[in-house]
Amino acid sequence: MLRRRTFAGALAMPMIARGASAQTWPAQPVRLVVGFAAGQAIDILARLIAQSLSDQFGQQFIVDNKPGSGGNIAAEGVARAAPDGHTLLVIGANNPINATLYDKPGYDLLRDFAPVAGIYRVYQVMVVNPAFPAKTGAEFIAYAKAHPGKVNFGSAGTGSVAHVSGELFKMMTGVDMQHVPYRGAPLALADLLGGQVQVMFDNLPSSIEHIRSGRLRALGVSTPQRLEVLPDVPTIADFVPGYETNAFAGLGAPAGTPREIVDRLNKAVGVALADPKLKAKILDMGGVPMPMTPPEFGKFLAEETEKWGKVIRAANIKPT
Numbered sequence: 001m002l003r004r005r006t007f008a009g010a011l012a013m014p015m016i017a018r019g020a021s022a023q024t025w026p027a028q029p030v031r032l033v034v035g036f037a038a039g040q041a042i043d044i045l046a047r048l049i050a051q052s053l054s055d056q057f058g059q060q061f062i063v064d065n066k067p068g069s070g071g072n073i074a075a076e077g078v079a080r081a082a083p084d085g086h087t088l089l090v091i092g093a094n095n096p097i098n099a100t101l102y103d104k105p106g107y108d109l110l111r112d113f114a115p116v117a118g119i120y121r122v123y124q125v126m127v128v129n130p131a132f133p134a135k136t137g138a139e140f141i142a143y144a145k146a147h148p149g150k151v152n153f154g155s156a157g158t159g160s161v162a163h164v165s166g167e168l169f170k171m172m173t174g175v176d177m178q179h180v181p182y183r184g185a186p187l188a189l190a191d192l193l194g195g196q197v198q199v200m201f202d203n204l205p206s207s208i209e210h211i212r213s214g215r216l217r218a219l220g221v222s223t224p225q226r227l228e229v230l231p232d233v234p235t236i237a238d239f240v241p242g243y244e245t246n247a248f249a250g251l252g253a254p255a256g257t258p259r260e261i262v263d264r265l266n267k268a269v270g271v272a273l274a275d276p277k278l279k280a281k282i283l284d285m286g287g288v289p290m291p292m293t294p295p296e297f298g299k300f301l302a303e304e305t306e307k308w309g310k311v312i313r314a315a316n317i318k319p320t
Helices: 002-024 041-057 069-079 094-101 137-146 161-173 185-194 204-213 259-274 276-284 294-315
Strands: 030-034 061-065 087-092 113-128 151-155 177-181 199-203 217-221 246-254 287-289
Touching: 002 259, 030 041, 030 069, 041 061, 041 087, 041 113, 041 246, 041 259, 041 276, 069 087, 069 094, 069 246, 087 094, 087 113, 094 161, 094 294, 113 137, 113 161, 113 204, 113 259, 113 294, 137 217, 151 161, 151 185, 161 177, 161 199, 161 294, 185 199, 185 204, 199 204, 204 217, 246 259, 246 294, 259 276, 259 294, 276 287
Parallel strands: 030 061, 030 087, 151 177, 151 199
Antiparallel strands: 087 246, 113 199, 113 217, 113 246, 113 287
């Protein structure tokens, strides 16, 4: 009997420890690790969320930028961190893409992370130089089919959202376009403005002012419905039925993080996204809040991983 009680007590100890850890969390500053350099949209939103979480928990939430390998360095570091809620990954669209793009990214997105919360979603916009002859999406497809291999689409780099969005467009329309990768969206946009490339499937925040000023022509947005910020621009799905893409940000914790901590974080992110000032900043950047429960965010990540895996395999995309 004594042995049984001792064994039962030993089994209960980790549970008691986890409960105590969840109750005292956060006991130290919490790092939100971003896989890109400061100043990008995902970094800006992470800092806004970090400030709200700091205010709510009375503990510092610090953004830690760890760029490199398309965000894999940051993700691998968090996957190996202690599952105590003090190290979190700001998961972006690059992570589901990298799951197939890289043979060995150093982590398994769906196995090594506990989904915590969605933060925001940013859609893409199909933009051309105003001198390009096509004025609508249908005209663009007709022109591209009449000039196979002559239309160049720029992107922020191989495996970027802009790249795989362009490849998905090719798959769904049958057009033959040439991909031209750049070291970041600003360089690609500069050549689009200069006419060196003909089209981009760019994240809306970096193109919207060029569209408003008339320096770029928007042929479609990658949303299910039209956007309030561009009410006159049709959806790409209007001329390519079923087409939808997005970039996003959310939070993930190392697998094994106590559910109580995950739930507290999810609730706090929901409070942050309900703040009218934060919502306004997200909308001003061309995004929309994306509140999700942990299971919803996990399902979303699985769907994004499957979707982009099919595109990357079909287009035979390899990292550069």
